Amino acid sequence: MEIKDKIVPLLQEQFPETNFEVTDFRGDLKIKFDASLIVPVGNFLKQHDELKFNMCEDVTAVDWATKKKRFTIIYHIYSLENKFRLRLACDVEENHPHIESVVPVWKSANWYERETYDMYGIKFDNHPDLRRMYMPEEYEYYPLRKEYPLMGIPGDLTLPKK
Amino acid sequence: MEKLTKDDVHPSIVKALLDQETNITFEDALENEMILNMGPQHPATHGVLRVLLRLDGETIVAAVPDLGYLHRGYEKMAENMSFYEFIPHTDRLDYISPPANNTAFCLAVEKLYGIEAPLRAQYIRMIMTELARITSHLVAVGSLAMDVGALTVFLWCLREREKVLNSYDIICGARFTTSYTRIGGVAADMPDEAIVIIKDFIAQFEEKLDEAERLLNTNRIFVERLEGVGVISGEEAINMGLTGPNLRGSGIDHDLRRANPYMLYDQMDFKVPVYNEGDSLARYFVRADELRESCKIILQCLDKMPKGEIMLNSPKKVLPRKTEIYTKMEELIHDFMIVNFGVKPPVGDIYSAVENPKGELGFYIVSKGEGHPWKMKIRSPSFCNLQSLGGLIKGHMISDVVAIIGSLDPVMGEADK
Structure with missing residues (x-):
């Protein structure tokens, strides 16, 4: 059996009450589930003897610009042993967007989550060092949100004093 | 200070x-x-x-x-332009190896569209990617040597790099910001003149590389400043998300060209150098060895490269040829639509990653069926x-x-x- 066909049944077995929404587009497997389960699911995928998704390659978010379920957090994880990449997705709401940090599972998520926080303003709970990645610390906007204009907001960056 | x-x-x-x-x-x-x-x-x-x-x-x-x-907000800009318009911006990501970035981006968009470039274009892309790997590793090795005080090697490496840039010049008209690939192929065919230059370069490169390596590997100052410095174990390297030569310097045999072959890398015969020490010296050795492997891949590509088309013939998805736009109505309409509104991909999201000189360069594209991406995330190896x-x-x-x-x-x- 291919690794691709194994993942969803194994997950369903471990988390019987969760609804896993599976899409397969152009060969990319994407699994969408409830945001509160990201850490247990991550731990399971990483520690399972067959799956071993030991590398977190990327964490990012998508802003759908909708009233409900405005953001989707996207995780790309890779299994070096199976040479397979999996995409996890979790929806979060616009009002106080937050999700549990996966740094305890994959250390490398540290900077990716900081970048996502910087660009979308999504808080990662229990992140060890949640600071802005690119923008200055006192910057009050989140540039990759859809309401942020392409040209930027004039006067939003204070120039350093001479 | x-x-x-x-x-x-x-x-x-x-x-x-x-x-x-x-x-x-x-x-x-x-x-x-x-x-x-x-x-x-x-x-x-x-x-x-x-x-x-x-x-x-x-x-x-x-x-x-x-x-x-140096944050320029490329991900924001990408959401506001068509896929074609973004190709020149990929040059400015890893500006030491522009053709590799061009290829990575076009492969991602082609995956979204569900098309594939013709065989010859794929060979040309592979040659350009490997040339980019050579230039990138030459700069990496040279500047590493310069940082620890061996200036001569830096000059030698840049001299070799110049020769590769000369071949870029003939292939695509620019030495640095190449913007060479197009969605569905490459911008121009590789002329025979360029093939001669590349072959000449590779013929003398091995010797020059040996010369530089002799200067470094027997240099006590160089070796002692790198050996045992900045050690990272294999497990920790995976945890921290290292990719590329840095991961292979820690004893993890992972190369996307091997693990998930794209283009025609599965038909190529090359070694993936791996060193177990995990220190700065091991990372240098990996790069030096990869230079030789890249030469091997280029020679194989030049041997196997067939004659033929360099752009896919798919009028609704790929820009038509300039000569046809001037003479045929249908092509003119397609050109107008593609340039003004972009090509409409299916709704969905894809992630496509390639092994760039620095590591895994990935593009995550979310499409809502419009001519421009709804979201594009660049997973850049240097950041990780x-x-x-x-x-x-x-x-x-x-x-x-x-x-x-x-x-x-x-x-x-x-x-x-």
């Missing part, structure tokens, strides 16, 4: 530096630990990387990299590799910092996007 005052360092960065201990002062450096600001303007940081170092004497207790000095910097330089001396940064080989254009 200018003296820092407390106002120059943001409180949150100070907090990250301090961990739990609070024994720190900005004055009276001899008595206490001290914070030293390195960069963003520093010749050894390969661009505009800023690192704040917390020092006890000359030993580094903690280090916090601070990014964002830099994440391990803080842990690597902890416990070393100040002078080792430049060696470790050089051995990680970050490019800030890519790390800051």
